[in-house]
Amino acid sequence: MGCCNRRCGLIAGAVFGALVTILGGILIPVGDMIIEETVKKEAVIEPGTIAYDNWAAAGVKVYRQFWFFDVQNPSEVEQGAKPVLVEKGPYTYGTRFLAKENVTFLLNDTVSFLLPQGAIFEPSMSVGPEEDIISCLNLGVAVSFNPSLRLSFIGRDPFSLLCCPFCASLFQKRTVRELLWGYKDPLLFGMQMGLFSPYNGTYDGYYNVFTGKDDITKVSKIDMYRGNSNLGFWNDSYCDMINGTDASSFAPFLDKETPLYFFSSDICRSVSASYEQTVDLKGIDVYRYSLLPSTLASPVVNPDNRCFCKNMQTTKNCTLAGVLELSVCQQGAPVYISLPHFLLGSDILKESVVGLNPHPENHKTFLDVEPITGFTLNFAKRIQVNMMYGPSDVTESCNFFSSFPPQTATLDDETADMFKNELLGRINMLDIIQKVLLGAGAAIFVLCLIFYCFARRSHKRSKTV
Numbered sequence: 001m002g003c004c005n006r007r008c009g010l011i012a013g014a015v016f017g018a019l020v021t022i023l024g025g026i027l028i029p030v031g032d033m034i035i036e037e038t039v040k041k042e043a044v045i046e047p048g049t050i051a052y053d054n055w056a057a058a059g060v061k062v063y064r065q066f067w068f069f070d071v072q073n074p075s076e077v078e079q080g081a082k083p084v085l086v087e088k089g090p091y092t093y094g095t096r097f098l099a100k101e102n103v104t105f106l107l108n109d110t111v112s113f114l115l116p117q118g119a120i121f122e123p124s125m126s127v128g129p130e131e132d133i134i135s136c137l138n139l140g141v142a143v144s145f146n147p148s149l150r151l152s153f154i155g156r157d158p159f160s161l162l163c164c165p166f167c168a169s170l171f172q173k174r175t176v177r178e179l180l181w182g183y184k185d186p187l188l189f190g191m192q193m194g195l196f197s198p199y200n201g202t203y204d205g206y207y208n209v210f211t212g213k214d215d216i217t218k219v220s221k222i223d224m225y226r227g228n229s230n231l232g233f234w235n236d237s238y239c240d241m242i243n244g245t246d247a248s249s250f251a252p253f254l255d256k257e258t259p260l261y262f263f264s265s266d267i268c269r270s271v272s273a274s275y276e277q278t279v280d281l282k283g284i285d286v287y288r289y290s291l292l293p294s295t296l297a298s299p300v301v302n303p304d305n306r307c308f309c310k311n312m313q314t315t316k317n318c319t320l321a322g323v324l325e326l327s328v329c330q331q332g333a334p335v336y337i338s339l340p341h342f343l344l345g346s347d348i349l350k351e352s353v354v355g356l357n358p359h360p361e362n363h364k365t366f367l368d369v370e371p372i373t374g375f376t377l378n379f380a381k382r383i384q385v386n387m388m389y390g391p392s393d394v395t396e397s398c399n400f401f402s403s404f405p406p407q408t409a410t411l412d413d414e415t416a417d418m419f420k421n422e423l424l425g426r427i428n429m430l431d432i433i434q435k436v437l438l439g440a441g442a443a444i445f446v447l448c449l450i451f452y453c454f455a456r457r458s459h460k461r462s463k464t465v
Helices: 002-043 050-056 074-078 139-144 147-153 158-167 176-181 303-308 347-351 413-464
Strands: 062-071 085-095 101-105 110-117 119-121 133-137 171-175 183-185 191-193 202-210 222-225 260-264 269-281 284-291 323-325 335-338 366-369 376-381 384-387 407-410
Touching (some): 002 050, 062 176, 074 171, 260 366, 269 366
Parallel strands (some): 062 133
Antiparallel strands (some): 062 085, 085 119, 101 110, 110 202, 133 171, 183 191, 260 269, 269 284, 335 384, 366 376, 376 407
């Protein structure tokens, strides 16, 4: 009787183990559904979600770091020599420390907002003070050579207008503060000049983005920028498209094979980034996406870039790679953007000056995105700003520029811990429960079967004796 009870108990144990194993197996698809629904719910931009809390507030600290090319031989350059450049930087500023303003939820499941702009100098992250002197291109001279901008000065002093490109030095010495945030240029009748002038107290936007409430795949995608669904800068339906998000977040559950699209108002266009590798960011696995070489390739290599080519002379019949002219969205200013040190640019750009050393690891743009939530946890947007001067047919880079990168952001330790505990912690806990149930159930089932077999064999031997 006792032996029978023992075998029955072992059978019951095996059945229990099997049930626990089945339960663990059932939890895999059920758990995945729970995770998916939880993430989708928390990724919607509406009050009460994790996405909204991070989106509406100032969030992760964003820094802009500026490097300048200091011209070592300005007198020789004016006589026709190549500019010899020495890199100076970084000069670091905290930006985007202000929360979004005028946040308004609309009936079409979009939300509109303004992005306030401001910059605070960070001496501890800089090589020197804002008063450091840089020898660089005289912006007034560069602007005076531009016919479209010279027209705006007609009626003030026609004689000075005609002679100013030739009666002033091609180069000037300015402080970092002046070059970035502005100074009154005597050559241009006191006009305020500067890379980011004006900046503090200004706004980027309005932006209208999808909340994802009706369709989570559209979350954070830009519906309109400044009241329009296209840019209108390039006079082309393709180049004027506003694609993707602002790069701060994307739809959850990323697919490595699908590129990410985002719009950058700094360069007046949308771009795409492709998966490069998976990296560890403070204990969090993230997908690293980087810009493809085709982004700034010449139209000869990438025909899609044809509509970005507006000047046949400066682009050598649209064969020049690595630069994008922004005069169409910069009030006619002869501004060109590139990757730092003309990375991926045509050889003629790098050969026109001395002192460039392009390196992909230091000069490429990339995004580190958490693949389950679609949140961008780390990024480096690296851009070099160049200005054309004189009747030359080659874009010069011996002026001021920002690079390596103009914008960086990464989550701090506190935010990383919160992210891991609040969201990834729940996902990992569910995964642990699944594995424990599967392992424990399988172990109980196997052990009970083994002991049952021993018990049955012992019972048969006792009968034989």
